[in-house]
Amino acid sequence: MRAAATILAALVLASGCGGDDEGAPIPSGQATELLRRLDSVSGRIADGSAGACDDAIEGEDNDLDLVQDQIDALPADVDADVRDALQQSFDRLFELVSDRCRELQAEEQDTETVETTPETTPTEPLPTATEPPPPTDPVPTTPEVPTTPTVPDPGGDENDDSGGAAPQDGG
Numbered sequence: 001m002r003a004a005a006t007i008l009a010a011l012v013l014a015s016g017c018g019g020d021d022e023g024a025p026i027p028s029g030q031a032t033e034l035l036r037r038l039d040s041v042s043g044r045i046a047d048g049s050a051g052a053c054d055d056a057i058e059g060e061d062n063d064l065d066l067v068q069d070q071i072d073a074l075p076a077d078v079d080a081d082v083r084d085a086l087q088q089s090f091d092r093l094f095e096l097v098s099d100r101c102r103e104l105q106a107e108e109q110d111t112e113t114v115e116t117t118p119e120t121t122p123t124e125p126l127p128t129a130t131e132p133p134p135p136t137d138p139v140p141t142t143p144e145v146p147t148t149p150t151v152p153d154p155g156g157d158e159n160d161d162s163g164g165a166a167p168q169d170g171g
Contacts, residue, residue, distance in 0.1 A: 023079030026086070030070055034086075037067045041093065045100055050108050053101040057094055064094050 026034075041063045044056040057064045067090050074083055 023082065024075060024077040026074060026078055026082065030074060033070050034067065037063045037070065038093075041097060045097060048104065050101055050104040053097065053104050056097050057101065067094075 041056045044052045044063070047053070056062060071083070071087055071090065074086075
């Protein structure tokens with residue numbers, strides 16, 4: 001990617017100098033601005049984060065749109081071949097930037113996966129209560145008190161009001 005950036009920088013500088021009878025050179029102010037954009041892209045890629053990389057081609061202050069604005073704003077008398085070469089060079093640079101951004105995103109996702117996956121260590125299961133509960137005393141109940149049966153008086157009638165004594169003879 002450095003080679004592409006170096007070639008592009010050389011192209012911008014050379015085309016800004018003129019010397020060709022076919023058209024006007026890139027005005028020095030625009031050539032300087034294009035070089036600034038090239039430095040910006042290079043710095044964002046060198047940052048090494050997918051977010052900074054994406055900023056080069058997306059977002060509010062992206063270099064892709066700013067470069068395109070500069071190329072579109074070149075005077076009409078700038079040599080068509082220079083304009084085309086500049087456009088193709090920056091297009092290729094941004095393709096490389098996009099590829100690099102995808103690589104950085106994949107690396108960051110791999111890192112996040114490794115960092116967020118908890119280490120698992122085998123553990124013995126906790127003992128479970130499989131023993132029956134201890135016996136409980138039965139609830140005490142009041143024993144039944146046997147009732148004494150009424151026994152009839154031996155010689156008398158139960159319905160007799162005589163006190164139970166049998167009538168005697170003789171007398």
